[in-house]
Amino acid sequence: MSATPTDVVPTKSVWKMAEHPQAGAKTPISILIKDKSDKPIESFQTVHEKKMHLFIVSKDLAYFSHIHPTYKGKGEFDITTTFPAGGDYKIIADVTPKGGGDSSIESHWVHIEGEPAKEEPLVPDKELTKVVDGKKVSLSFSQLAANKTLHMTFTIKEAKTNQPINNLQPYLGAMGHTVAMSADAEKYLHIHPMETAGNGPNIIFMTIFPEPGIYKVWGQFKHQGKVLTVPFVIDVPNK
């Protein structure tokens, strides 16, 4: 997959949800993917083992979910999920209609009723090393600037022993997945590792941040059957 979309099939989408979705309740979501002439798109490519990747983030980007709706046919994807708290969420659907070289992105804001979560300010991490689920994860960049092709590298070690982890497992057909979103949730990047060889401890992604500013990135990796999701908040300078 290239760092910049080159061959995207234009799409439209129709989102269906219950009238007043409630936090903590099972909420069915239906997404109809159509072409520019309003005809449902019938065929989708399986990309990283799925026909649709769906990401849900809260407006403050504190909540992140990566799930996979079921393809019902005739352009319709269905899934049921539970929103953890009241507030606004952005839902992003990533699909590749047959014939597309890169994925088409459809998104939708929803309001969920219920007690809101305490808003978490999006503050860039001072240190790009943290411990999540017993793993010490570091993030580094070849250079960090907007509009430049750059490498971002996650390094994963056992937190207790500092032992590099070199037996990561493929997760959805890649050694890892990274999603990056701008602070306003407008820019979305889904990045895959450059090489499929090697199982850690370094996982290298290549991407371009389209604009300067604050982004949240979530790296997802699989180790011993469990998916590890590691968030970082970074500030991408202009140059």
Ligand SMILES: [Cu+2]
């Ligand atoms: Cu996915």
